Amino acid sequence: xxxxxxxxxxxxxxxxxxxxxxxxxxxxxxxxxxxxxxxxxxxxxxxxxxxxxxxxxxxxxxxxxxxxxxxxxxxxxxxxxxxxxxxxxxxxxxxxxxxxxxxxxxxxxxxxxxxxxxxxxxxxxxxxxxxxxxxxxxxxxxxxxxxxxxxxxxxxxxxxxxxxxxxxxxxxxxxxxxxxxxxxxxxxxxxxxxxxxxxxxxxxxxxxxxxxxxxxxxxxxxxxxxxxxxxxxxxxxxxxxxxxxxxxxxxxxxxxxxxxxxxxxxxxxxxxxxxxxxxxxxxxxxxxxxxxxxxxxxx
Numbered sequence: 130x131x132x133x134x135x136x137x138x139x140x141x142x143x144x145x146x147x148x149x150x151x152x153x154x155x156x157x158x159x160x161x162x163x164x165x166x167x168x169x170x171x172x173x174x175x176x177x178x179x180x181x182x183x184x185x186x187x188x189x190x191x192x193x194x195x196x197x198x199x200x201x202x203x204x205x206x207x208x209x210x211x212x213x214x215x216x217x218x219x220x221x222x223x224x225x226x227x228x229x230x231x232x233x234x235x236x237x238x239x240x241x242x243x244x245x246x247x248x249x250x251x252x253x254x255x256x257x258x259x260x261x262x263x264x265x266x267x268x269x270x271x272x273x274x275x276x277x278x279x280x281x282x283x284x285x286x287x288x289x290x291x292x293x294x295x296x297x298x299x300x301x302x303x304x305x306x307x308x309x310x311x312x313x314x315x316x317x318x319x320x321x322x323x324x325x326x327x328x329x330x331x332x333x334x335x336x337x338x339x340x341x342x343x344x345x346x347x348x349x350x351x352x353x354x355x356x357x358x359x360x361x362x363x364x365x366x367x368x369x370x371x372x373x374x375x376x377x378x379x380x381x382x383x384x385x386x387x388x389x390x391x392x393x394x395x396x397x398x399x400x401x402x403x404x405x406x407x408x409x410x411x412x413x414x415x416x417x418x419x420x421x422x423x424x425x426x427x428x
Contacts, residue, residue: 134409135395142322149327157210160210161214164213164402174189175188181256182252183234183253185232186213187229187232188216188229197266198268199222199268200267201215201231201271203275204276206303207243207303210237211234215271216232225417226421228421230270236249238337242335247282251282265292267295268295268421270417273300276299277348280304280357281352283297283357284345284352285345287357293356295358296421299374300364300401301365302374303370304373308329308332312368316366320369324369349380350376354377361389362377363401363417365393365395365398370398393412401417
């Protein structure tokens with residue numbers, strides 16, 4: 130792995146650090162410009178669609194797809210982002226696994242605070258089941274806030290007595306609305322993107338005055354994790370959100386869940402988005418794809 134590549138990515142991110150104090154409209158515009166203005170991803174076809182009553186993008190591999198569906202949730206702190214901003218990352222998984230993905234445009238705060246996004250996640254999963262897609266042919270995945278939504282969708286599906294999917298993958302998941310992990314402090318200087326204050330500001334939009342100590346807001350601390358399917362949690366060692374993944378994984382393992390915690394050294398939040406620029410990104414995506422393929426093959 131390349132130390133020079135890691136240094137280049139860190140420098141790029143520090144040139145435009147996140148500013149959580151900006152109005153949501155500006156955050157959305159800036160993120161769309163940053164993430165969705167590049168060339169169309171290679172090796173896939175992208176089609177506007179709908180799922181669970183929400184707009185979506187269906188991303189399919191070129192040629193005949195393998196059996197399976199990835200239900201994907203984009204990142205953006207529950208305030209910004211869209212399937213378009215996560216398209217390159219979604220396409221990377223589709224190319225590596227050969228299965229289609231459906232990325233949903235769930236409702237965002239502050240217009241639609243908690244639990245709107247969680248409700249949309251459950252509705253999307255239920256819609257796939259209602260269409261006749263078998264639970265064991267579905268894998269949930271997402272990055273950042275979408276990683277959190279991936280796991281809370283599992284929790285709400287379990288409470289609704291729906292069958293569990295084959296597996297779930299979460300990249301740099303946000304899993305603690307209290308922002309109480311030690312990494313919020315210990316990784317302050319290492320993280321080139323976020324500070325704890327930025328995240329608290331974002332969560333304020335999503336919480337809308339609600340208590341953050343709720344299982345679906347801080348599942349790393351308070352959720353009952355029994356009965357979940359196999360999980361893969363990936364994170365970088367240089368992110369303030371690191372402890373969200375580590376604490377969730379420890380509690381999931383204690384609850385009897387088959388969970389893999391995959392931490393990559395000296396890389397930032399959602400480093401997988403640097404596919405083709407960072408060797409660690411490509412390697413992590415390869416591991417995630419292998420995990421998904423293996424989970425679907427067990428059916």
